[in-house]
Amino acid sequence: MAAVTPTIHRSNPGLMKEIQGLGAFDVSACYSCGTCTSVCPLSDGKTIFPRKLITYVQLGLEDKLLQSADPWLCYYCGECTDSCPRKADPAGFMMATRRWLTTKYDFTGISKALYRSHVADWIGIALLSFIAALFIYLLHGPIVTSTVALATFAPVDIVETGDIVILGVLSAFLLVNVFRMYYYTVYTKTGKEIAFTTYLKELFIQLPINFLTQYKIRSCTPGDNRDWFSHWTRFAGYALLFVLAVFLMYEWQTDQFYPLWSPIMLIQYVAAGLFFFGLSAPLYGRIKKTKNMYKYSHATDWMFLLMLLATGVTGVLIVIFRYALLPWDTYIIYSVHLMLVTSLLVLEVPFAKWSHMAYRTFAPYFARLAELKEVGEAV
Numbered sequence: 001m002a003a004v005t006p007t008i009h010r011s012n013p014g015l016m017k018e019i020q021g022l023g024a025f026d027v028s029a030c031y032s033c034g035t036c037t038s039v040c041p042l043s044d045g046k047t048i049f050p051r052k053l054i055t056y057v058q059l060g061l062e063d064k065l066l067q068s069a070d071p072w073l074c075y076y077c078g079e080c081t082d083s084c085p086r087k088a089d090p091a092g093f094m095m096a097t098r099r100w101l102t103t104k105y106d107f108t109g110i111s112k113a114l115y116r117s118h119v120a121d122w123i124g125i126a127l128l129s130f131i132a133a134l135f136i137y138l139l140h141g142p143i144v145t146s147t148v149a150l151a152t153f154a155p156v157d158i159v160e161t162g163d164i165v166i167l168g169v170l171s172a173f174l175l176v177n178v179f180r181m182y183y184y185t186v187y188t189k190t191g192k193e194i195a196f197t198t199y200l201k202e203l204f205i206q207l208p209i210n211f212l213t214q215y216k217i218r219s220c221t222p223g224d225n226r227d228w229f230s231h232w233t234r235f236a237g238y239a240l241l242f243v244l245a246v247f248l249m250y251e252w253q254t255d256q257f258y259p260l261w262s263p264i265m266l267i268q269y270v271a272a273g274l275f276f277f278g279l280s281a282p283l284y285g286r287i288k289k290t291k292n293m294y295k296y297s298h299a300t301d302w303m304f305l306l307m308l309l310a311t312g313v314t315g316v317l318i319v320i321f322r323y324a325l326l327p328w329d330t331y332i333i334y335s336v337h338l339m340l341v342t343s344l345l346v347l348e349v350p351f352a353k354w355s356h357m358a359y360r361t362f363a364p365y366f367a368r369l370a371e372l373k374e375v376g377e378a379v
């Protein structure tokens with residue numbers, strides 16, 4: 001890949017307002033004392049934040065901010081906000097910057113609309129729920145009321161095909177966004193060319209470890225693994241539910257009633273347990289405002305959590321109604337569940353909160369590539 005010509009950074013005087021509109025408390029109060037950077041457990045000799053990023057915003061250096069993967073390396077422990085003498089809330093600034101970057105990686109403009117307008121959020125949810133309801137109405141199978149026959153009402157081959165189509169489309173959007181992230185954070189950086197073998201070597205070193213362990217969050221709160229554990233259980237719950245929905249659908253969505261302690265039921269209990277346990281910390285924390293990271297929630301954070309909760313609760317109700325032999329209740333709650341899942345996946349995976357799982361996973365990889373490029377060790 002050819003080296004690019006050095007960029008001239010233009011100033012965007014409205015950048016501060018854009019970031020503040022996405023939740024930053026008041027970074028205009030910052031007088032660059034550097035305390036936040038010195039206390040940040042994740043800021044080191046290679047990645048220095050948050051003051052550097054605040055300076056970019058104060059100077060309106062949009063290109064420089066866009067070229068930085070650093071906001072994704074912050075895990076919102078809140079240390080910097082606690083120690084800021086100006087109450088500028090640098091941790092909230094880092095969160096708002098991640099939202100801003102999400103809107104920049106997305107080429108459709110949907111992300112920007114979702115983060116900036118509650119009306120757009122509600123229209124999106126209503127529209128997608130309506131589309132899902134229409135598909136259920138048109139494609140559902142016979143409605144058996146003498147018993148609960150969920151797989152007859154919602155034929156698995158149709159639901160699975162829908163799953164695969166949605167998954168394919170959303171993955172394509174997300175991959176384009178990740179590619180744009182790569183373009184900004186690595187490709188536009190000046191320096192030496194990166195050898196293909198370096199791309200591969202770093203890919204295999206950085207990606208699987210970060211994705212599976214989510215270990216970076218542990219460095220954010222040294223000696224206290226609670227945040228990491230809560231984050232990891234949420235991640236493991238999503239992963240297990242994904243496996244159930246995509247690879248094991250024929251096993252659990254059947255008309256057959258498995259014993260409550262059969263292996264397939266146990267997998268569902270574990271997935272639900274991880275999911276609700278992981279969800280409880282951010283929900284409780286936001287209600288009680290237990291930590292800095294929960295004090296200044298953006299409306300989209302609440303919407304995401306409440307949609308997750310509603311999806312989880314309807315998922316559990318399907319099993320309860322089914323085993324209570326309530327056919328109509330089961331079919332109705334199953335339909336509501338599908339409507340919620342569709343809205344949640346389509347809006348959140350490529351365009352909003354859930355996209356952070358991809359950006360956070362790729363950020364250390366891209367940061368490493370950018371570093372190798374800058375120091376000239378890439379070939």
Ligand code: SF4
Binds near residue numbers: 035
């Ligand atoms: S501690 Fe506060 S005032 Fe000091 S650089 Fe950080 S944000 Fe600015």
Ligand code: SF4
Binds near residue numbers: 039077080094
């Ligand atoms: S929230 Fe924590 S990890 Fe993020 S910049 Fe502040 S101190 Fe660093």
